[in-house]
Amino acid sequence: MDGKQVYNKQEIFMPYPGRFGRGAEMGRGPYEKCGLLRDTCIPPLKKVKKVFEIPFPYADVEKDGKKTRELTADELLVEVKLWYVPFGKTDDDWNVLIFGEEKKIDLKTEWVWRK
DSSP: OOSOOOOOOOOOOSEEOOBTTBSSSOOSOGGGOSOOSEEOOOOTTOOOOOOOOOOOOEEEEEETTEEEEEESOSEEEEEEEEEEOTTSOTTOTTOEEEEEEEEEEETTTOSOOOO
């Protein structure tokens, strides 16, 4: 782990009403929509499992005349954050961090991290 970011993904869980079914942006508010196009929210009192496949960084090297892949790092620091963003702005004062955890994953000791 040399401080480089090797993976970054953001998932948005919310009722998704597009502006009259066109476009990804919200109109004025979900209370003025004619219907939901898709529902990607987290249901209350239900556990939701989301799987992310994070590739370890590697480099293609040549050994004994053969091309092989070697890992450039044996461990990664994984940081997971779950935010409640009521107004859709990431830099808002109303945002609440619901869950946050960091875990070091070492390929020498564990192959799969599951919780």
